[in-house]
Structure formats: structure tokens, C-alpha cells
Amino acid sequence: MLDPKLLRSDLANVAARLARRGYALDVDRMKTLEARRRELQTRTEELQAERNARSKAIGQAKGRGEDIEPLLAEVSDLGERLEASSSELAEIQAQFDAIVTGIPNLPHESVPSGQDEEDNVEQHRWGTPREFDFTVRDHTDLGALYGYLDFELATRLTGSRFAVMRGPIARLHRALAQFMLDMQTRQHGYEEFQVPYIVNDDSLFGTGQLPKFGDDLFRLEGDQNYYLIPTAEVPLTNIVRDAILKADQLPLRMTAHTPCFRSEAGAYGRDTRGMIRQHQFDKVEMVQVVHPEHSYEALEEMRGHAEAILQALELPYRTVLLCTGDMGAAAAKTYDLEVWLPSQNSYREISSISNAEDFQARRMHARFREQGQKKPSLLHTLNGSGLAIGRCLLAVMENNQQADGSIVIPEALRPWMDGIEVINAPD
RNA sequence: GGAGAGGUGGUCGAGUGGUCGAAGGCACCGGUCUCGAAAACCGGAGCGGGUUCACGCCCGCCGAGGGUUCGAAUCCCUCCCUCUCCGCCA
Numbered sequence: 001m002l003d004p005k006l007l008r009s010d011l012a013n014v015a016a017r018l019a020r021r022g023y024a025l026d027v028d029r030m031k032t033l034e035a036r037r038r039e040l041q042t043r044t045e046e047l048q049a050e051r052n053a054r055s056k057a058i059g060q061a062k063g064r065g066e067d068i069e070p071l072l073a074e075v076s077d078l079g080e081r082l083e084a085s086s087s088e089l090a091e092i093q094a095q096f097d098a099i100v101t102g103i104p105n106l107p108h109e110s111v112p113s114g115q116d117e118e119d120n121v122e123q124h125r126w127g128t129p130r131e132f133d134f135t136v137r138d139h140t141d142l143g144a145l146y147g148y149l150d151f152e153l154a155t156r157l158t159g160s161r162f163a164v165m166r167g168p169i170a171r172l173h174r175a176l177a178q179f180m181l182d183m184q185t186r187q188h189g190y191e192e193f194q195v196p197y198i199v200n201d202d203s204l205f206g207t208g209q210l211p212k213f214g215d216d217l218f219r220l221e222g223d224q225n226y227y228l229i230p231t232a233e234v235p236l237t238n239i240v241r242d243a244i245l246k247a248d249q250l251p252l253r254m255t256a257h258t259p260c261f262r263s264e265a266g267a268y269g270r271d272t273r274g275m276i277r278q279h280q281f282d283k284v285e286m287v288q289v290v291h292p293e294h295s296y297e298a299l300e301e302m303r304g305h306a307e308a309i310l311q312a313l314e315l316p317y318r319t320v321l322l323c324t325g326d327m328g329a330a331a332a333k334t335y336d337l338e339v340w341l342p343s344q345n346s347y348r349e350i351s352s353i354s355n356a357e358d359f360q361a362r363r364m365h366a367r368f369r370e371q372g373q374k375k376p377s378l379l380h381t382l383n384g385s386g387l388a389i390g391r392c393l394l395a396v397m398e399n400n401q402q403a404d405g406s407i408v409i410p411e412a413l414r415p416w417m418d419g420i421e422v423i424n425a426p427d
Numbered sequence: 428g429g430a431g432a433g434g435u436g437g438u439c440g441a442g443u444g445g446u447c448g449a450a451g452g453c454a455c456c457g458g459u460c461u462c463g464a465a466a467a468c469c470g471g472a473g474c475g476g477g478u479u480c481a482c483g484c485c486c487g488c489c490g491a492g493g494g495u496u497c498g499a500a501u502c503c504c505u506c507c508c509u510c511u512c513c514g515c516c517a
Binding site (some may be wrong): 038041043045046048049051052054055056057058059060062063070071072074076078081146223224244302365374376 | 444445446454472473475476478484485487496497498506507511
């Protein structure tokens with residue numbers, strides 16, 4: 001959420017910056033609503049003040065044993081006028097809020113303008129895609145070869161876009177998760193969390209999925225407004241909702257391994273084959289809660305924390321700076337890491353690292369108190385995948401495959417695989 | 428799931444429907460005292476919003492949302508949460 005004060009004082013400039021990411025702010029409507037709001041709020045508060053004063057006077061008169069009938073007569077229509085004014089104010093306020101809560105974050109000045117992923121800017125590449133002297137299989141074929149990865153079974157159990165992993169592939173999946181968690185906690189200073197996989201609507205509002213992107217979420221039956229988490233970013237970031245931290249507690253570095261559930265309502269028809277785009281996938285997530293002055297250092301740092309995983313696994317990747325049109329609504333700046341997939345002969349997203357600045361903090365009322373400062377100020381929040389485990393699994397499978405369909409386990413991962421070096425056909 | 432008791436400021440804890448944003452204790456900050464500290468004493472302190480050049484003034488907030496009333500922390504309704512006992516379960 002943007003600062004409502006900024007929307008009042010610098011509307012034209014805000015609109016211009018939003019236009020850069022393709023968001024058309026209705027400036028005239030905002031001006032009209034704001035003028036109306038101001039008028040109604042002033043009047044409502046005046047009426048409230050009058051009510052308070054008169055009620056107090058009635059109480060005092062009664063205390064002195066005086067006749068309060070005349071005083072009551074004086075306030076007879078006050079309630080109605082107040083009700084009329086305040087309900088109209090609530091109406092205007094609701095319209096204003098509906099717009100404000102739907103406005104995306106302002107892009108950082110270093111973010112290139114652009115429409116979609118075509119306009120993203122590659123920052124650098126790491127590793128060299130391997131040359132194969134045989135025809136590469138994609139992970140779906142590799143998994144099917146020995147029955148370690150079964151999409152048809154998952155379809156029978158549930159429906160489309162789910163996977164069943166078994167034996168060594170299931171084991172590899174677990175190893176990846178453990179490996180990533182251990183790296184983030186032991187080497188990068190994150191605290192490990194185990195969080196609910198179901199959250200309420202307040203949490204989803206806080207991180208910005210609601211109210212606008214509810215279609216991408218799985219909502220639970222019942223009247224509790226419960227949703228399956230689309231990412232651990234939601235529970236982890238909301239840990240600081242409604243909190244006022246002390247400056248010396250910062251930065252907070254949190255990580256968690258969770259499943260993520262996405263209905264991907266807008267993405268049907270894309271990546272229908274394999275486990276690139278699933279309704280359920282596991283991810284190790286990193287979240288940082290930092291002092292506003294340090295959030296861009298933290299962004300670079302987190303990018304490094306995610307890259308370190310890919311480097312350790314010896315997976316070729318490239319780093320991409322997202323353009324304004326490809327960023328999520330909460331992000332001011334986002335890097336994507338894209339891993340090399342031989343079967344697609346291209347790089348595919350495996351991690352996304354964003355600085356939300358105070359966008360989420362404002363929605364969550366997440367603040368901190370600067371040493372010696374009276375007023376609390378908003379924190380900055382960042383999140384990044386470190387990494388998406390399903391996609392990492394398929395990247396390992398495809399990049400490390402051999403002619404017979406066996407898969408070499410990356411060196412760094414072997415301690416988490418009981419020393420298994422190659423995934424072969426079952427005995 | 429059944430029965431009961433509760434949700435008040437950083438914390439503990441008062442609060443007959445009327446000057447209550449709310450006593451008091453603790454913790455906290457500033458000051459006096461002290462070589463320094465402790466103790467004692469004095470004082471200050473919540474969050475959000477509106478308005479003002481500013482001092483300030485005003486509004487809202489006692490789990491959440493409704494309602495009754497001139498007036499609600501206090502009365503009524505719905506929901507959420509916590510605790511105790513029983514049952515069930517991992």
C-alpha cells in the first residue's frame with residue numbers, strides 16, 4: 001500500500017511513476033474522493049465533538065440534580081445528522097480504500113520500464129550449459145523411465161497439475177529441501193521457522209495477495225476466511241504484523257520450508273507438461289525485515305543467498321532484473337534467477353527475490369522505533385525463494401542426466417543423500 | 428466435541444452507563460539527590476487520524492463487528508481468541 005499522504009500531496013508524480021509499470025491511476029477520481037473525504041471527515045468530527053460536549057453537559061447537569069429535559073431536546077436531531085454524515089464518510093472512505101489497496105508499489109528508479117518478461121534485463125550468467133552427446137530427456141520422461149515421477153497417478157489421486165514422487169526422486173526432493181534450509185541457516189544467518197500452511201485473510205492482505213489476487217489462491221470451505229499459503233512469504237512476513245520492533249532487533253532473517261499452493265487461475269495452458277507449474281510445490285523461502293536504509297543492500301545480499309544454492313548444486317543460471325511490467329504488485333524491485341533447462345534449451349525461473357520497501361509494512365502496520373525517536377517508522381520487508389524445490393529437482397534431473405536415464409547427484413548434495421551418487425533404475 | 432471462567436495500555440490489575448484514554452503497582456524515560464549507583468522524591472510517557480505556519484485543538488481506539496442510549500470499557504447480540512476440567516486424538 002502506498003502512503004495515503006503521498007497520494008494527496010504528490011498525486012501527479014505518483015501517477016507518473018505508476019504509469020511506468022502500466023498502472024493507470026484515475027487522478028481525477030482520486031482528487032474528487034479526497035476533497036469529499038476531507039469535507040465529510042471534518043463535518044463528522046465536528047458533530048462528534050458536539051455530541052461529546054453535550055452528553056458531558058447532560059451528565060454534569062444530572063449529577064447536580066437539574067432537569068435535563070431541555071438539554072435532551074437540544075440534541076434530538078444531532079444523532080441523525082451525525083449518522084448521515086458518518087455513513088456518507090464511510091462510503092467515501094470505502095471507495096478510497098478500494099482504490100488505494102489495489103494500487104501496486106512504486107517501482108524503484110533502477111527498475112527498467114517494460115511491458116512483460118521480454119523487457120527484463122539480464123544481469124549476468126553463471127556456469128556453462130552442458131553439451132550432451134545424446135538426446136536429452138526432459139524430467140517427465142526421466143521420471144517416467146523408472147517410475148520415480150508419476151503425473152498420471154497424481155491426476156487420479158487429485159487432478160491435473162499434481163505430482164507423485166517416489167523412491168530416490170522423493171528422496172532427492174527431501175535432500176534438496178534439507179540442503180537449502182541448512183545452507184540458509186548455517187551459512188547465511190537465517191532463523192528457521194515452521195509455520196502454518198493455512199493463513200487468514202488479514203495475513204494475505206498484509207503481504208498484498210488480497211484483495212486483488214484471490215483468484216490465485218485456494219480458499220478453504222467454511223466461514224473462517226482461511227486460505228492455503230501460496231508461499232511461506234505470507235506467514236513469515238506477517239510475523240511482524242502489528243509489531244513495533246526495536247531498531248537493534250534488525251535485521252530479521254527468517255526462513256522456512258513449506259509447501260505452496262497456487263490455483264494459477266490465469267496460467268492454464270502454460271507449462272502443462274511436467275512439474276514446472278503445479279498446484280502444490282515445496283519451497284524454501286527467505287524473508288528479511290530490515291531498517292529502511294538498508295533494504296537495497298539486503299536485496300543484493302538475498303540474491304547472493306539464492307545464487308549460492310545454485311552454485312553449490314552446479315546448476316547454470318542467469319540473473320534477471322525484472323522490468324516494471326513483470327513485477328509482482330508488492331515489489332519495488334525484483335530479481336529473478338533462471339536455471340538452465342536442457343530440455344527446453346532455455347533458462348526458467350527458479351527464484352524470485354523482491355524488495356517490497358514499506359509496501360507490505362504499511363498494510364501490516366509493521367514498524368520499528370529508532371533509538372531516541374518517539375514516533376515508530378515503517379519497516380522494509382523483502383522476500384525471496386531460496387529456492388523453489390520442485391523446479392530445482394527437475395533442474396538437477398535434466399542437467400545431470402546420463403544417456404541411460406540415470407541421474408548423477410551433485411557433489412554438494414550427497415551428504416543429504418546418504419552418499420548416493422547416482423539415481424539408477426530400480427533393482 | 429461437552430462444561431465453566433476470562434479477554435482493559437509494555438506488563439500486572441481496578442473500573443456503580445455520565446469530566447474514563449481509563450485508578451494503582453511494576454517496568455520504562457527525564458530530573459533532584461550522589462564521587463557514582465541504589466533508594467527516596469518530583470515529573471513524563473500509548474497507537475492511529477483530521478486540522479493548523481505553529482503552540483494547539485479535535486476525532487477514533489478497553490479482543491473484532493453490530494445494536495441500545497443524549498452518553499458504552501461498563502448493557503444486548505454475533506464472531507474470534509485464551510485459560511481450567513472432561514472426552515477424543517498425533
